[in-house]
Amino acid sequence: MTSSQSSKKFIGCVFGFILIFAIIGIPFFIILLKNVVTASGWQQWHSFFSSAQSIFIAILIEAFPFVLFGSLVSSIIHEWISTDQLAKWVPSNRLVAVFSSGLLGLLAPVCDCGTIPVARSLLRKGVPKAAVIAFTLAAPIVNPITLIATYFAFGMDWKLTLVRGLCAYLMACIIGCAAGGLKKSQVTDPSYSRAELAATSEPGTTGGHVHISLAGRFSRITDHILSELFGIIGFLICSAAVAAVYQVYHAQHSSFGQLHTGVAAVLSMMGLAILFSLCSQADAFVARSFAASYPPGAVLAFLVIGQMTDLRNLFLLPKTFGRKLAGKMIGLCLVLCFCLGLIY
Amino acid sequence: MAVDSPKLLKGLLLFLFTGFLLRLQVSGHISLLVSPMIATIVKLSMILLLILLIPVFISSFSIRTEGQSAHQHELHVHGQHEHCDCGHDHASAQLSGSSKFSLSLFFASLMIGFSWQPVALGSSMIPQSTTGVSTSKAVSTSADPTSVNPAVNANAQVVDQPEGADSQASIAMRFAASPDQYLGKQVTMDGFVFHPSGLPDDLFILTRYFVFCCIADATPIGIAVQTQVAQTFKNDAWVSVSGVIQSGDLQILNRYAPTAWYQGQKSSQLGLPELIANSVKVIPTPAAPYMFPR
Incomplete structure (x- = not known):
């Protein structure tokens, strides 16, 4: 590639962005202009947008480090840990593998933004899907920081904290087994992982003969982090935008103190949890503020579903596990969580 | 190259x-x-x-x-x-x-x-109460300080030890566990003014947001302030209030998101904390307007 060609490409890319940015930006400007005309609505829209803008930036800033660290861990797994090594660590009994990987969150306190990149690299390394699903769904809740936050938010209430952790853990394992499958043919079958391997451009393991220097490895890791980061960030931005706009809308249009009960209460709390897309370490505090108007079952449903299928995960699970499997997972999460909310 | x-x-x-x-x-x-x-x-x-x-x-x-x-x-x-x-x-x-x-x-x-203009979240992010104006008359008399539970009044000793560490959040977390520690205590607190619809005229809610991770999880936590000049302060104005913590009316305060946060709110024995103001001063918006976990 000559430098003139590449600079042309660079300019092309820049123009591409500006074009797409304009396409995204124009509807916003139209909405804004319309509201400038009606001066009374202006104040309201202004406060709506400035609040939504602040929340959007806050979500992005908060999630970014976790995505970055997640990508780093994922890239290190990708570069340094071979499939064979990983296969040694994963228990051969599928059920044990699922139940133990559900507990991994206790060791690695990460939010759902951090688990996705790690899950992607684990999947690529041939770790059983069932186990990866259990890890992805359980880790954000079954982790010390989240549980301590829940404990404090609900006024030192061990019961709810334990119920939350246990229910999330069991649900994740059940969904892992049900959606990921425990049949031998599907996962860690050596032939399967070898087949996967053959299709994988795995450094240091596939060829074995390809020797890569440390500098080369470092450069590959940075490349991998970049790709991982930009593979996720688009979805993160979309979910942050929807969550921010909805949060402001909800604050301005919801009513406090109205008592909700039964099926509707559980469903609406689940819907809110999905739309709010809160960080696992923080959602207990928001849930606590709903405790006055919703029954405990609905609050528990909020605490459990919010970390399994929030907006972010609705975007990212299909990207990680494939549409079919992600659909199964999300469906099971919703049904199980709904039942949990009604029973509790 | x-x-x-x-x-x-x-x-x-x-x-x-x-x-x-x-x-x-x-x-x-x-x-x-x-x-x-x-x-x-x-x-x-x-x-x-x-x-x-x-x-x-x-x-x-x-x-x-x-x-x-x-x-x-x-x-x-x-x-x-x-x-x-x-x-x-x-x-x-x-x-x-x-x-x-x-x-x-x-x-x-x-x-x-x-392009973001640094602004703090204001009262527009607090969910409004549904049961507002219609019931306010019925309960406004019970907000009178003289009708505060006599048992509470008897217990109230003015512990004149204003501590900087006391905030709406710390009281909200601990009030139910040890109300005696707070009732009658002299405190100074900062926050923005929130006038929800239906609140008696001599009250406003001194509110701050508690932020655990980021402002997406901002939870409004407030304490009711009783003062004759409550209406002179507009929504979102930052004020510093000195006063004594008393027991406020559970029925009224439980209707508003910031004051319903107090633990033990469902017990009928215990009211919710309320600040009987000695002085209310307007202050500029602080550089760090939110409360964070320590």
Whole structure:
């Protein structure tokens, strides 16, 4: 590639962005202009947008480090840990593998933004899907920081904290087994992982003969982090935008103190949890503020579903596990969580 | 020398983003967005990002490094320029459509970030009460300080030890566990004024947001303030109130999001804390308007 060609490409890319940015930006400007005309609505829209803008930036800033660290861990797994090594660590009994990987969150306190990149690299390394699903769904809740936050938010209430952790853990394992499958043919079958391997451009393991220097490895890791980061960030931005706009809308249009009960209460709390897309370490505090108007079952449903299928995960699970499997997972999460909310 | 333009672009965008984070950290406006705990994590991520960006910039300008050439070779072997198995395109390859989309979204978010005017969340983010005006008359008399539970009054000793550590959040967390520790205590608290509809005229709610991670989880926590001049303060005005904590009316205060937060709110024996104001002073909006966990 000559430098003139590449600079042309660079300019092309820049123009591409500006074009797409304009396409995204124009509807916003139209909405804004319309509201400038009606001066009374202006104040309201202004406060709506400035609040939504602040929340959007806050979500992005908060999630970014976790995505970055997640990508780093994922890239290190990708570069340094071979499939064979990983296969040694994963228990051969599928059920044990699922139940133990559900507990991994206790060791690695990460939010759902951090688990996705790690899950992607684990999947690529041939770790059983069932186990990866259990890890992805359980880790954000079954982790010390989240549980301590829940404990404090609900006024030192061990019961709810334990119920939350246990229910999330069991649900994740059940969904892992049900959606990921425990049949031998599907996962860690050596032939399967070898087949996967053959299709994988795995450094240091596939060829074995390809020797890569440390500098080369470092450069590959940075490349991998970049790709991982930009593979996720688009979805993160979309979910942050929807969550921010909805949060402001909800604050301005919801009513406090109205008592909700039964099926509707559980469903609406689940819907809110999905739309709010809160960080696992923080959602207990928001849930606590709903405790006055919703029954405990609905609050528990909020605490459990919010970390399994929030907006972010609705975007990212299909990207990680494939549409079919992600659909199964999300469906099971919703049904199980709904039942949990009604029973509790 | 060849320029790997997609990689360079990604690097530049991340560099801009780091610049944005740095601006927030230096100006201190980051405290309007995330808690100190997250701000520290953001700092760490900035350092990591800068370390990562060095090889990104170097390798996007230089002719292929060893590692890259190996990778490129593998990609060529599989007959794909854009994708290996990873499910995403690699930085050193051509930009795919979805990658362009995510890059432009990132660029748009950066623009949104740079155009952000640092403002603190105000009372517009507090959910409104449903049961407002219709019941306010019936309960307004019980908000009178003379009708406060006599048992509470008997217990009340004015412990004149104003502590800076006392905030709406710390009282909200501990009030139910040890009300005796708080009732009758002299305190000074800051917050913004919130007048929900239906609240008696001599009350306002001195509110602050409690932020655990970022302002997306901001929870309004307030204490009712009783003063004859309650109506002279507008919504969102920041004030500093000195007064004595008394037991307020559970029925009224439980209807509003900031005051319903107090633990043990459902017990009928115990009222919710209320501040009988000695003085209310208007103060400028503090640099760190939110309460954070310690």
